[in-house]
Amino acid sequence: MATAGWANERSRLALTQTLPAESPAQAAQRTQGASVFNQPWLIAPSLAQPEFDGLGPLYNALSCGACHLLNGRGDMPDSGPPLRSAIVRLSTRDKQGAVVDEPHYGVQLQTEGIPGVPAEAQLSVRWVEQSSAWLDGQTIRLRAPKLQVRALGYGPLAEGTMLSLRMAPSITAAGLLEAVPESALLAIAQEQLAQGQGVHGQANRVWDIATRSVALGRFGWKANQPSVRQQTQVALHEDMGITSSLLASPNCMPEQRACLDAPDGGHPEITDDLLDALVAYQQSLVPPSQQAPTRETSEGSALFERIGCASCHRPNLPVDAPVASKLGASEIHPYTDLLLHDMGDGLADGRPDGLASGRQWRTAPLWGLGLAPLIRPGALYLHDGRARSVTEAILWHGGEASNAVRRYRELDASQRRAVLAFLSSL
Ligand code: HEC
Ligand code: HEC
CATH class of the missing domain: 1.10.760 (Cytochrome Bc1 Complex; Chain D, domain 2)
Incomplete structure (x- = not known):
């Protein structure tokens, strides 16, 4: 049994509990990090909250907390309605057979665009009852999703594009x-x-952008991110379209002119202080x-x-x-x-x-x-x-x-x- 001495309660807020802070400054940083986690980002320029502008131009959701509700998992819609807290990753193979990002859409399909910037696609699923299993004389029906990709905004996907549908996991004690x-x-x-x-x-080995080296993968459904910090910056970039010191260019492909021309929310859009707070919060x-x-x-x-x-x-x-x-x-x-x-x-x-x-x-x-x-x-x-x-x-x-x-x-x-x-x- 876990016997560590933190205050602990099994409630809806259980996954938002942090270690006791060691100083008032640390407590303040965590509080700030928690609010950044739940902060909806705004279209640039925003006079009211310039530190939180720069949403998109292409994005999936407005805040971390929109997908990781109370730091927990996302959900999946029934057949038909659009995905909200799940994403679709994509890649293809080059002539040598190496796995590369899809050339027109990048590594993830963004389902939203700010006004004037066409979204990359509309995504939904159709649930297919696949099989049933017997347990104790009871039939348990199993279903699997069939991904529906519609309204592609920038032409067809490259031939042989591989798609991976992923619901947001919980970030429990990341x-x-x-x-x-x-x-x-x-x-x-x-x-x-x-x-x-x-x-x-088998351990995954992935690229650590900050240290420019190969590192052990730990986060994501395929352990494709090495650290909370990188996972966070990739999420900011891919899920919300927010640039950070590590991923400083906007998440627009070369052909996405409206995306490239849209106003940004600063260079980078999230300051290092706010990023540090967001990471420190998750680490606590x-x-x-x-x-x-x-x-x-x-x-x-x-x-x-x-x-x-x-x-x-x-x-x-x-x-x-x-x-x-x-x-x-x-x-x-x-x-x-x-x-x-x-x-x-x-x-x-x-x-x-x-x-x-x-x-x-x-x-x-x-x-x-x-x-x-x-x-x-x-x-x-x-x-x-x-x-x-x-x-x-x-x-x-x-x-x-x-x-x-x-x-x-x-x-x-x-x-x-x-x-x-x-x-x-x-
Ligand atoms: C559009 C929904 C969405 C948004 C918005 C989002 N995430 Fe995620 N998050 C995911 C999905 C999906 C994964 C799994 C990704 C994978 O398998 O590669 C994930 C994985 C993670 C993980 C890894 C958890 C683990 O144990 O594997 C962390 C940490 C995380 N996200 C933090 C964040 C932070 C911080 C933000 C805001 C900057 C954020 N996420 C925004 C959907 C989202
Ligand atoms: C060979 C390794 C392995 C074994 C053995 C294993 N699991 Fe898992 N388990 C996984 C992996 C990998 C996943 C994630 C699969 C996915 O999402 O497609 C998973 C997912 C799960 C989940 C869903 C978790 C979530 O957050 O959605 C549950 C529950 C679970 N396992 C329970 C069990 C139980 C109970 C057993 C024993 C009967 C078991 N597992 C045996 C590897 C394993």
């Missing part, structure tokens, strides 16, 4: 995931291989405390280990010394190994991302999972929100997780209830 030593994660990958149970995680977030164990959740936790869920969803990861001393604990309980795993055809998006193949995904952290329906009623699971319940999410696991799911299906009904009770206590 800074703590950054503090797990790389060596610990690589050791887990080796251990999985040595166990020979078909689970063999603590995970929610788990519910006090009951006989049922303890049984569920033991089963979770026994059937092999915990070989990927690691209950304990170490954190480096500076963070450990702030936390008052040397371990965190995120239920992930931050490694990539082949999850089978069912979940594959066919689009590589760094070293991640089109079949691999980062083990989703499960801390805070039980709060998801409280924060957003009707919470959805998995990278594209296809799972309407935790049970559906489990039944979609394939590939390296096939053995664990088979064992899950072989449990009796009360054992499975115990696993679910355990998961909702996280």
